[in-house]
Amino acid sequence: MRLKVISLVIGILSGLSACSTTEKATNVTVTEDNQQQRIPDVLNASGLFNKAISKQGIHKIQLLYSAREAAIIEQDWQTLEQACLALESKNSVDHVQNKLYIALARKEMANYTDALSILRTLSEQLKLPEHQGWHQYLMGSIYASQQLPKKALVHYFKASDIAFQNNLTFASLNDETWRALQQLSSYALERFDTGSVVQQGWTKLAKYQQIYLGTGVELHQAMNNWQRRFINHPASYILPKEVTQAVLLSPYETKKLAILLPQSGPSERLGAALKNGFLAASDNWPDSEIFFIDEMQTNIEIEAQLAQNQADFVIGPLLKNNIEKLSDSSTLHVLPTIHLNTKSSQSQKNPNHYYFALxxxxxxxxxxxxxxxxxxxxxxxxxxxxxxxxxxxxxxxxxxxxxxxxxxxxxxxxxxxxxxxxxxxxxxxxxxxxxxxTIESLYRKTDIExxxxxxxxxxxxxxxxxxxxxxxxxxxxxxxxxxxxxxxxxxxxxxxxxxxxxxxxxxxxxxxxxxxQPWMLPNTTDNRALRNQYMQLWPEQADIEQRLFAMAFDAVALIGEIKQLAKIPGKEFIGLTGQLSIKSDNTIHRxxxxxxxxxxxxxxxxxxxxxxxxxxxxxxxxxxxxxxx
CATH class of the missing domain: 3.40.50.2300 (Response regulator)
Structure with missing residues (x-):
């Protein structure tokens, strides 16, 4: 991520950084008239800083400024910190901006404690909008690094307001604001849909994406309405990229669903419980054909049945060693799949493979x-x-x-x-x-309570x-x-x-x-009819079998939602096994x-x-x- 930084170097030093990158001349060439010509080397941030250490006075300050700016462009955070610390003792330096750069460097090097301490000490010294905006942005990015998107957004929205009101640009602010918004649930987004026009614009765009993701026409209509309402909003740049991708996220079209479960061996009972859940869920898929494959078979046998039945979606296997066994299957690799266990160590990253485990x-x-x-x-x-x-x-x-x-x-x-x-x-x-x-032994003749x-x-x-x-x-x-x-x-x-x-x-x-999980709790209104029907059919089933039934039911229901869950970490699906979401690595979280x-x-x-x-x-x-x- 390259950061476009607002330069706040003041006074006569503001124009000195450019010339300092051509200080060291080492290469010599010969021209056509045999005249020697010295060609200067362009130093990187580290080279500029090392050269600055050997200099004095204004020349040293020139090189330190150049090293500082080059370090930001190169993302050389250690050199940025060193250059800023060297500038600390100079009276002509904008010390607030310099401290913000040190906080940036330490944040990027994951030294969050020191970065936060610097930002806290600066809070009373922020006079310029540029300083205030960067301060809020850096605070938000530290919270975001700790997976605290709601706290991060409080600061991101303040930074966005400052930027909008003062016609400023803070590098990466918009991208990080959007990323944090996508991690929120619909309930959390509703609570953020207040405050300034800028904040409401961001929040409403995230809400529309969650509601209309994959719907095509409805999403376009919602976005057109958003654009008319929030003219020149900083989130406008997102529409061409994010929304176009969102339109393409239509649910998987599943006509032939293959389900891999244990139908032989010691886990056959678990497979039978899963099968009951799959069959119950199939009532909601009248246009789809479902067929079952014993996951205990060899890879060749499983691949042959997948090809014969022209499967376009797979659920399973259940057992982790069978997921590993099929990890090299070229047939399974090209089919969207919900595995019924955690990701194995051998599993290669596949955007169409998901992992659902209790x-x-x-x-x-x-x-x-x-x-x-x-x-x-x-x-x-x-x-x-x-x-x-x-x-x-x-x-x-x-x-x-x-x-x-x-x-x-x-x-x-x-x-x-x-x-x-x-x-x-x-x-x-x-x-x-x-x-x-011990006390009783000391007072043997006394009744002690x-x-x-x-x-x-x-x-x-x-x-x-x-x-x-x-x-x-x-x-x-x-x-x-x-x-x-x-x-x-x-x-x-x-x-x-x-x-x-x-x-x-x-x-x-x-x-x-x-x-x-909700399915196991008594007196819940959700899915009461399904629970009553289940108890009539299988009144004596063990707890593990009841939980696997719910897991299988949810796995089928997830087919129509899973693309969207993977796209938006904050989106949730209310299932029998809990509130389901995908936070990272295509792993379903309950x-x-x-x-x-x-x-x-x-x-x-x-x-x-x-x-x-x-x-x-x-x-x-x-x-x-x-x-x-």
């Missing part, structure tokens, strides 16, 4: 975001001492370290027998019991066990938390929930929060519903999931709050 890591991330929104400081994780349990704990811990210096407490249990011991050790209840014994105390710093507990384990863990937690301490909120993943087990008494889980055990019932609730600030931004935000008081 990924537990998405739930862990969703819970973590909520914990941070609630400002919990010290979570405790309880998980089975297994590969999957350790993987989820590690994933949570890695993400948590980005936002908090306090590491979570982790308890891994091997079986039901040592659950109580693991919990007691983590909550330091055994230490309290030992202290009680005592009660164990647990540690006070744990403020939330997250259970990553299955339904049976969760029902054993919660009573242990209830009896080991001190009655003197505030009640610690309990959360769990969808592994803790079972429709079949929950038909009995739920009182042991009172108050527990958990994430779950956001589940929150539910709670309440008065022996299960109720769905909305919990705060505001995107958290990375650790390096938190101190800056705290300082800003103090300054405002």
């Amino acid at each position: 990924n537990p890591e998405h739930e862990v991330e969703q819970a973590l975001v909520h914990f941070l929104a609630k400002k919990y400081q010290k979570p405790m994780l309880l998980a089975p001492d297994s590969n999957s349990g350790k993987r989820l704990v590690e994933h949570f811990s890695e993400q948590w370290r980005l936002y908090s210096e306090a590491a979570p407490e982790v308890g891994l249990y091997t079986d039901s027998k040592n659950m109580a011991k693991v919990i007691a050790n983590l909550l330091e209840v055994e230490n309290s019991k030992q202290r009680i014994k 005592s009660e164990t105390r647990s540690r006070r710093d744990i403020d939330v507990i997250y259970i990553l066990g299955n339904a049976s384990e969760t029902r054993l863990l919660k009573p242990y937690l209830d009896v080991n938390v001190s009655t003197f301490a505030p009640k610690i909120p309990l959360y769990a993943s969808s592994r803790s929930y079972s429709r079949r087990i929950d038909t009995t008494d739920k009182s042991d889980l009172e108050g527990l929060y958990f994430t779950e 956001r589940l519903k929150w539910a709670q055990y309440y008065k022996q019932q299960i109720r769905t609730i909305n919990l705060n999931e505001q995107a958290p600030l990375p650790l390096f931004m938190q101190s800056a935000a705290a300082e800003n709050r103090i300054l405002k008081k």
Whole structure:
């Protein structure tokens, strides 16, 4: 990305940068009349800076300015920082602009903490519109680098307003504003559709693209209306490129759908559950032909059936090793495909291949975001001492370290027998019991009333066990938390929930929060008719089979939406398995519903999931709050 920078060099130095690039003459040529002629070498940013170090006075300043401007053009951020730091001591330098350049260099080198610190100290010194606009742009770009598009847009819109009012151009601002807008959901866009004319113009354009993407005529009409309303808007440049591409994003035309699932071997039962979901979804595809292929067959057999049936879209395989097995298939490579698992290490990037899995890591991330929104400081994780349990704990811990210096407490249990011991050790209840014994031994003839105390710093507990384990863990937690301490909120993943087990008494889980796909939750109005029909046909199916049914149903429904989901990261599809979106790498991301055990019932609730600030931004935000008081 080449940056067009507004030059703010002032005074007589403003015209000196051009001549400084021809200082060093080293090459000699001979002309026709045998006269020697010296041809100057043009130095790059680093060369100009190195030469400046050996000079003094005005000549040195000339070279530093030239090095600074060349570094921006070359994107040599280290040299830009060095040149700006060398200029810091010069009285004639525009120090605000120079500081903005240092912040730019450090931002581009991912030194976000220092960049943010510089920008914060400059906020009271910004007098010129150019300075104000660049300051807002750089603030927004730092937030955008941390995947915080809503916070980034607050600053991008301010920069865009300044540019529009003062006839300025800030390099890359429009591209980054558009990129951030495309990451927002329709709900978030609605909330941004206010404020200045510039802000409303940006937001409405993003809304129109989401609503009319792939519709052709309707999209053109919406864009024509937008152009008439927002004349000379900075987003106008987007229309020829983005909208033309959007018109071409019509849904896949699927006439013959091939579905790869396990129809033999140990996973045959899972394949049967998927097949039920595919057949149920096919009622919404009356004009399409669906045929099933056993993914356990050889590549040659699978490719032959795809060719014989003239498939134009594929769903599957389910098993990850079969995705890897087919990764080199030339037949499958040219067909749009929704794989029913995560991307394998061997999978080559293919814009028409997508990956849809019931990924537990998405739930862990969703819970973590909520914990941070609630400002919990010290979570405790309880998980089975297994590969999957350790993987989820590690994933949570890695993400948590980005936002908090306090590491979570982790308890891994091997079986039901040592659950109580693991919990007691983590909550330091055994230490309290030992202290009680010591006091009782000193006062043997005195009746002493005592009660164990647990540690006070744990403020939330997250259970990553299955339904049976969760029902054993919660009573242990209830009896080991001190009655003197505030009640610690309990959360769990969808592994803790079972429709079949929950038909009995739920009182042991009172108050527990958990994430779950909408299809599995009782008393939900969405798809109630389909759920009733399902229970009539398969009343005894296990939880995993019910979840796979919903996954298969959603996979078919996604065919008509998936191009648009891949194009706009903020676009969502409401499915049986959750709110589905594609953020990157053609991987479908799920956001589940929150539910709670309440008065022996299960109720769905909305919990705060505001995107958290990375650790390096938190101190800056705290300082800003103090300054405002």
